Amino acid sequence: MQKQATILFADIVGCSEISNHHEIEDYSEILEQFHKAARDTKNLIFSSYSEGEIEFSVKGDETCLILHSG
Numbered sequence: 718m719q720k721q722a723t724i725l726f727a728d729i730v731g732c733s734e735i736s737n738h739h740e741i742e743d744y745s746e747i748l749e750q751f752h753k754a755a756r757d758t759k760n761l762i763f764s765s766y767s768e769g770e771i772e773f774s775v776k777g778d779e780t781c782l783i784l785h786s787g
Contacts, residue, residue, distance in 0.1 A: 755780035
């Protein structure tokens with residue numbers, strides 16, 4: 718059986734510029750919203766994905782979701 722993986726990666730473009738031009742509280746809120754969107758996306762995919770394992774990580778301004786099958 719052939720194994721396959723789909724990798725979904727997201728990054729906030731220009732995150733260092735955002736942090737340089739916003740208050741720390743505002744920047745923190747931006748990251749919290751990004752983390753929530755990443756978790757919500759993972760949960761949505763997980764609820765309909767039954768073929769294999771899911772790996773998920775979110776750290777700073779990056780998130781990665783890997784869907785394994787086979």
